[in-house]
Amino acid sequence: MSAVLPNTLPLDAVSAEFRRGAARRTLVLLVTLGLLLLGLLLDAATGPAMLPVGEVARAVFGYPTDSSVQAIVWSIRLPVALMALAVGAALGLSGAIMQTILNNPLASSYTLGISAGAGFGASLVIVLGLSLPVADNYAIAANAMLFAGVACAGVYWIGGARNASAEGLVLAGIALLFLFQALSSLLQMVASPESLQQVVFWLFGSLQKSTWPKLGVMLTVLVVCVPWLARDVWGLTALKLGDARAAALGVNVSALRIRSFVLISALTGVAVAFVGTIGFVGLVAPHLARMLIGEDQRGFLPASGLLGALLLSLASVASKTISPGAIFPIGIVTSLIGVPFFIWMVLHNRKSYW
Amino acid sequence: MNISLQSLSVRYGPRVVLHQIDLCAQPGRVLGIVGPNGSGKSTLVKAVAGQVKASGQLLFNGQAQWPTAIGYMPQDQLALAALSVLEVVLLGRLRQLRLKVQPDDLAAVRRLLQRLGIEDLAGRDVRQLSGGQRQMVFLAQALVAEPRVLLLDEPISALDICHQLEVLEVVRQTTRQQGLTTLLVLHDLNAAARFCDDVALLKDGQLLACGSPAQVLTVAHVANAFGVETEALRCLDGTGVLVPKRAIGATSKMENAIKNIAVCPM
Numbered sequence: 228m229s230a231v232l233p234n235t236l237p238l239d240a241v242s243a244e245f246r247r248g249a250a251r252r253t254l255v256l257l258v259t260l261g262l263l264l265l266g267l268l269l270d271a272a273t274g275p276a277m278l279p280v281g282e283v284a285r286a287v288f289g290y291p292t293d294s295s296v297q298a299i300v301w302s303i304r305l306p307v308a309l310m311a312l313a314v315g316a317a318l319g320l321s322g323a324i325m326q327t328i329l330n331n332p333l334a335s336s337y338t339l340g341i342s343a344g345a346g347f348g349a350s351l352v353i354v355l356g357l358s359l360p361v362a363d364n365y366a367i368a369a370n371a372m373l374f375a376g377v378a379c380a381g382v383y384w385i386g387g388a389r390n391a392s393a394e395g396l397v398l399a400g401i402a403l404l405f406l407f408q409a410l411s412s413l414l415q416m417v418a419s420p421e422s423l424q425q426v427v428f429w430l431f432g433s434l435q436k437s438t439w440p441k442l443g444v445m446l447t448v449l450v451v452c453v454p455w456l457a458r459d460v461w462g463l464t465a466l467k468l469g470d471a472r473a474a475a476l477g478v479n480v481s482a483l484r485i486r487s488f489v490l491i492s493a494l495t496g497v498a499v500a501f502v503g504t505i506g507f508v509g510l511v512a513p514h515l516a517r518m519l520i521g522e523d524q525r526g527f528l529p530a531s532g533l534l535g536a537l538l539l540s541l542a543s544v545a546s547k548t549i550s551p552g553a554i555f556p557i558g559i560v561t562s563l564i565g566v567p568f569f570i571w572m573v574l575h576n577r578k579s580y581w
Numbered sequence: 582m583n584i585s586l587q588s589l590s591v592r593y594g595p596r597v598v599l600h601q602i603d604l605c606a607q608p609g610r611v612l613g614i615v616g617p618n619g620s621g622k623s624t625l626v627k628a629v630a631g632q633v634k635a636s637g638q639l640l641f642n643g644q645a646q647w648p649t650a651i652g653y654m655p656q657d658q659l660a661l662a663a664l665s666v667l668e669v670v671l672l673g674r675l676r677q678l679r680l681k682v683q684p685d686d687l688a689a690v691r692r693l694l695q696r697l698g699i700e701d702l703a704g705r706d707v708r709q710l711s712g713g714q715r716q717m718v719f720l721a722q723a724l725v726a727e728p729r730v731l732l733l734d735e736p737i738s739a740l741d742i743c744h745q746l747e748v749l750e751v752v753r754q755t756t757r758q759q760g761l762t763t764l765l766v767l768h769d770l771n772a773a774a775r776f777c778d779d780v781a782l783l784k785d786g787q788l789l790a791c792g793s794p795a796q797v798l799t800v801a802h803v804a805n806a807f808g809v810e811t812e813a814l815r816c817l818d819g820t821g822v823l824v825p826k827r828a829i830g831a832t833s834k835m836e837n838a839i840k841n842i843a844v845c846p847m
Contacts, residue, residue, distance in 0.1 A: 239695075239700065240694075240701055240703045240704065241691040241694060241703045242687065242691070243703075244665060244703040245682070245687055247704065248665065248667070248668070330661070460680065461675050461678045462675070464662075465672050467662035467664065468662055468664075468669070468672070469657060471632070471657055472655055472657065472719075474632055475630060475632065475654070476672055476675045476722075477649070477675055517663050521663040521664060521665065521706075522662050522663040522664055523664060523668045525680065
């Protein structure tokens with residue numbers, strides 16, 4: 228900022244507000260990053276064998292430590308802990324984009340059928356063996372991604388029949404949520420007991436099958452999507468003022484929505500593909516970000532991603548500590564924590580944050 | 582920049598909203614668009630802004646290509662975003678904004694907020710502003726990119742008379758000093774007479790009259806377009822005002838309604 232505004236001049240209201248906004252964004256992002264690191268270490272330390280956080284930190288940062296700790300952390304705990312961060316970030320980001328482009332605080336991949344679409348795609352593989360021609364290990368993931376894309380395209384196509392208004396898209400999303408849930412239930416009716424158990428477990432969400440290669444795919448998608456998103460931050464901020472005003476400012480609203488849906492389908496598809504359906508992270512993280520730094524998307528989007536990562540990391544810790552020795556499905560934990568938290572936000576903040 | 586509309590028509594489905602409009606707006610002049618509700622004023626401005634599809638010809642300096650430097654302030658003043666006034670006004674320069682805000686962008690916002698006298702609002706959440714303050718902020722947004730064409734759809738509808746005068750004076754001065762071509766939709770005929778160089782009067786999607794305020798805003802034209810009987814008065818400073826007296830054709834209905842209320846048993 229000092230390059231923009233010389234320090235020697237007295238600050239006018241505009242410059243003061245500019246500095247204040249930038250400082251607030253930086254503070255929130257740095258504090259969240261610090262908490263993320265803490266969450267990562269806690270998550271890696273928690274499990275059937277509880278490890279001292281200090282030892283875990285030494286193992287993570289490459290300092291000499293006990294070889295068994297080193298092995299547990301690097302082979303088992305870190306892929307799961309990092310996957311929690313990456314998936315949380317993807318869900319937080321996609322929820323934030325969705326709430327922005329649909330101008331609706333209840334929008335998220337989970338509430339508008341994108342996750343349900345991915346769940347149906349996964350169920351098709353598990354129950355009927357219908358999948359894309361890919362390696363068996365990735366068949367469920369590929370189908371989940373495909374159907375997340377189908378759900379996104381469906382929302383856009385049905386909702387967009389009348390000029391792609393935000394309201395039309397939300398209604399289309401809700402309709403598709405019910406459709407995919409009904410289709411998944413139909414598959415569960417005809418499923419064998421073994422595949423039914425697998426489907427239900429997958430639909431609850433679980434981080435425990437995370438591996439380094441899967442984490443690599445998840446991170447690659449994030450690394451590709453984030454710069455793409457950075458291009459559109461001002462357009463997305465303008466969209467918060469409504470379609471007409473954004474168009475008046477020179478935003479091609481339809482093209483921006485299509486680009487955003489492609490990103491949402493990639494982020495949600497790959498997240499749901501590897502860990503199953505996880506609710507509330509994509510809904511709550513953007514609300515927290517909005518409360519902390521408003522809706523200038525330069526701060527709102529990264530904050531939503533980081534807060535999503537933090538929430539899922541903490542949920543992962545909780546899933547391993549609620550009942551010692553057992554691991555609760557992460558989707559159940561996020562909902563159990565997320566619902567009261569969301570209700571508190573609604574009651575506490577009334578209408579001021581949406 | 583000369584803006585020329587030739588046989589411009591707009592349809593919403595089967596309904597013709599604008600029919601064969603021929604109109605010309607010139608640089609350095611404010612063209613007021615007036616007319617009753619539903620006469621097509623906003624649609625005309627939207628068509629010039631490129632927001633609705635129109636048939637016929639719309640030329641900017643003789644070219645059928647929309648210029649990028651259009652400042653457009655739509656009628657809708659709703660703002661539900663958690664954004665500060667500074668962020669909202671910055672968005673007016675969206676075409677040149679980079680991820681990191683440049684000194685030029687910030688300086689332009691500062692100058693404009695100072696000029697409009699709303700600099701102290703810079704840090705306020707736009708949702709917590711009054712309707713009038715919001716209108717000033719969105720006017721700043723339309724002006725901040727230093728446009729060549731300025732399209733304002735009812736920019737003073739929520740302002741008190743003091744701010745109405747301030748805003749209209751800023752619009753007129755900016756138009757003259759910077760050679761803008763300004764289209765200004767107004768409901769207040771006296772404001773149009775005072776602040777516009779030319780006036781276009783619409784009725785039912787058709788252009789009823791176009792010319793100087795004195796030529797267009799006559800008792801006969803107002804009676805024809807609005808169905809209102811007015812009286813033209815001349816003030817001490819020499820300016821003319823139209824004073825509405827009664828709605829033509831509505832008088833007998835009103836009298837009947839009043840009679841019915843009077844005999845209504847308690």
